[in-house]
Amino acid sequence: MVIIAPYLIFTSISKDTRIRVFSKNEKRFHDARDVESGQFGFVVTEDGKHLACFATINHEPPVNTSVDFTWRSGVAAEAWTKVVKKGSVDAMELELKKMEDTIKWIHEEMLYLREREQQTLKQNMKTNSIMGWSSLVSLFICLSVAGLQLWHLKSFFEKKKII
Secondary structure, three states, X not given: OEEEEEEEEEOOOOOOEEEXXXXXXXXXXXXXXXXXXXXXXXXOOOOOOEEEEEEXXXXXXXXXXXXXXXXXXXXXXXXXXXXXXXXXXXXXXXXXXXXXXXXXXXXXXXXXXXXXXXXXXXXXXXHHHHHHHHHHXXXXXXXXXXXXXXXXXXXXXXXXXXX
């Protein structure tokens, strides 16, 4: 999946600002210092969270900082306006390309969901089997305890000569 994120930092001092983007495994995708604006983009090869850190370092006195940041992924990350500018592609072809990418994304999601459904079905079957065997073992234990109680009561009453 493609990730594109433009950013703009509003601060009175552009020195000592830092932008970093990491994956959950701390793989660094972007690292910039002393910038006021920019854009980063990368292709995600692993699932999970990704972290973007914006920091202003060692400002005395402290300064107020605002960040204008847009995180776009998948179909939304494609720069469709640049495609139109680069060639003489009319609006219909552009829409068709957008739809084609959307269809590819939907197809990938469907395949992923089918795979997850199969995994869930296997897990449910395994759990059902375990529960069936556990029920049979529990039934056997209950019947054994009931038999032992009857045998004990019978021998107790015979010793007391009640039966």
